[in-house]
Every structure is written in C-alpha cells, then in structure tokens.
Amino acid sequence: MTLSSNKQQFCFPDNVQVVSTTRHFVIGAGKACSGESGYADFNLAMHVNDNVQTVARNRAQLIQAYSLPSEPKWLEQTHSNICLEASSAECIGDAVITKEKGVVCAVLTADCLPIFISNQYGTQVGVVHAGWKGVLNGVIESTIAKFSDTNLLAHFGPAISQTAFTVGDEVYQQFVAKDAQLKDAFIQKGDKHQLDIYQAARIILKNFGVESITGGDECTFKQKDKYFSYRRDGEKSGRMAHLIWIT
Numbered sequence: 001m002t003l004s005s006n007k008q009q010f011c012f013p014d015n016v017q018v019v020s021t022t023r024h025f026v027i028g029a030g031k032a033c034s035g036e037s038g039y040a041d042f043n044l045a046m047h048v049n050d051n052v053q054t055v056a057r058n059r060a061q062l063i064q065a066y067s068l069p070s071e072p073k074w075l076e077q078t079h080s081n082i083c084l085e086a087s088s089a090e091c092i093g094d095a096v097i098t099k100e101k102g103v104v105c106a107v108l109t110a111d112c113l114p115i116f117i118s119n120q121y122g123t124q125v126g127v128v129h130a131g132w133k134g135v136l137n138g139v140i141e142s143t144i145a146k147f148s149d150t151n152l153l154a155h156f157g158p159a160i161s162q163t164a165f166t167v168g169d170e171v172y173q174q175f176v177a178k179d180a181q182l183k184d185a186f187i188q189k190g191d192k193h194q195l196d197i198y199q200a201a202r203i204i205l206k207n208f209g210v211e212s213i214t215g216g217d218e219c220t221f222k223q224k225d226k227y228f229s230y231r232r233d234g235e236k237s238g239r240m241a242h243l244i245w246i247t
Contacts, residue, residue: 011153011212013122019066019243020114020157023228025058040228043238045108047076050238062241069102072243077108079133083126083143094134095143097126104245110228111165111220113197114157114242115140115205119149127244130201132167136174140204154205156215157242160231162187162196164221169193175200181207 012018023040039050044062046055063071073086073096082093086103096105097117105127107114112131118124128134128143144152172193175182185200186193198216205213220227220240230237 011155011214012116012118012125013120015122015247016118016125017066017243017245017247018116018155019241021062021240021242022226023238023240024226025061025065039236039238043228044241045239046074048238049235066243068104068243069245069247070104072104072106072241073098074106074108075129077129079129079131079137081134081138081142083128083139083146085146094130094139095126095128097124097143097146098246099124099148101246104243106241106243108239108241109157109159109220110230110233110237110239111160113159113201115143115201116155116157116242116244117143117147117210118153118244119147120151120153121149122246124148125244125246127242130197132171132175132195132197132200135197135200135204136178140201141208144205144208144210150209152208152210153212154210154214156198156201156213158218158220158223158227158240159197160221160229161219162194162199164219164231165195165197166192167195171195179203179207 025042042058043050044058076092077094080094083095084093086096086098086105107127107129115128115130117126181203185196220229221232228238
C-alpha cells in the first residue's frame with residue numbers, strides 16, 4: 001500500500017505514527033488488488049454504497065499492511081464540531097484523540113482536509129475531519145480544546161486544492177463572519193470564490209499558537225490516479241483513511 005506523505009516530512013515525535021492511504025492498495029512491485037468498479041481498489045468507507053465485504057477486506061488489509069496495534073476508531077462523520085475520545089463508546093463525530101498507546105484514531109476523506117495533531121512529547125494525538133462545514137462549525141477549535149498541552153504540532157493530509165474548490169458567496173460570507181482573517185483563504189472568481197481549505201485551517205491553528213504545521217501541497221481533485229475526490233467523482237467516490245497512533 002502507498003502512503004500520501006513521507007514520514008520524514010512530518011514534524012511529529014518518532015513515537016507518533018501517521019498514515020494516509022491512497023485510492024489503491026499496492027502489493028509488491030505495483031501489483032494492485034482488484035476491487036469494486038467505481039471505487040478503485042482501496043475504498044475504506046462503509047457508507048458509500050460500495051460492496052460491504054470488499055470494504056471489510058480492505059480494512060483488514062489496512063490493519064495487516066501497517067501492523068496496526070488495534071482496530072481503528074471509525075467515526076460516523078457528520079461535518080460537526082464533535083471531537084471524541086477514542087475510548088468513548090460514541091462514534092458520531094468528526095475528530096478523535098487519545099493519550100493511550102496503541103489506540104488508532106481515524107477519519108475518512110475524499111476532498112475534506114485531514115488534520116493530524118500531536119503534542120510535542122507524543123503523549124497525546126488526534127486526527128480531524130475538516131471539510132468547509134466542519135471548519136465553520138469549529139471542529140478544529142473543539143479538538144485543540146481537548147489537548148492537555150498548548151504546544152501542539154500539526155500535519156495536513158491530502159485535500160482539495162484552492163483552484164479546484166469553488167464555492168458560493170454565501171459560504172465566503174459565513175467564513176468571514178466567523179473570523180475576518182479567513183478572507184485570506186479565498187480568491188474571488190466572478191461571482192464565486194475559490195477556497196483554500198489548507199489556508200483556512202492554518203489561520204485557525206495559528207490563532208491557537210500552533211506554528212509547526214507541515215503538509216498542504218496535495219490536491220485530491222487533480223491527482224485522480226492517487227486520490228478519491230467526491231467533488232470529481234460524485235456518489236461513486238470512495239474514501240481514504242487517515243490514521244494516527246502512539247507507539
């Protein structure tokens with residue numbers, strides 16, 4: 001299986017493990033496992049009308065390929081501001097954190113921004129599903145509030161880029177109403193706006209004193225051979241998984 005980012009690019013402590021999957025599961029020298037048509041071969045979401053047995057197989061392969069220490073904490077994502085503790089019995093939320101070793105936090109995306117967060121000691125980690133609705137609803141802020149430390153590190157997984165992400169004026173107005181600084185995450189294009197979701201997240205994180213931020217240079221929409229994209233592929237789009245855990 002391939003990762004979307006090189007571990008050396010991350011700013012996290014060595015005991016923090018981070019994985020972002022792509023749309024393909026690769027065995028050996030590029031040999032791919034066939035999956036359901038329309039979902040490439042490594043969709044990890046159960047809610048997108050893919051074959052359930054195929055997704056279950058993919059999740060099992062994910063655990064085996066990365067020697068995951070536990071089954072990931074899969075969420076029912078609703079673009080909310082809810083951040084859950086991984087030990088919680090609840091599963092409806094858009095971010096998950098833990099202080100426990102060997103507990104795998106996970107979110108699924110197909111254009112939305114996955115944000116990995118760790119404290120500087122690698123004793124508390126989490127991952128956020130940050131689409132534009134979640135950003136407006138405050139999912140980044142609610143996740144940061146769950147951390148015991150204020151000195152945090154962040155890494156952006158793959159998301160849609162600004163030039164591929166056009167939104168209406170009503171979305172722009174909601175962002176500016178939330179924080180006037182967020183206007184810097186938009187470029188006007190006619191009567192529409194192009195949103196840099198990476199920049200919007202960066203502004204919010206920096207407002208909380210998070211200065212060490214890596215990633216933010218991929219595009220799920222444009223990199224069709226590598227990533228799923230809901231905006232590009234619609235309802236037949238699969239989802240990538242983004243995992244973080246402490247060893």
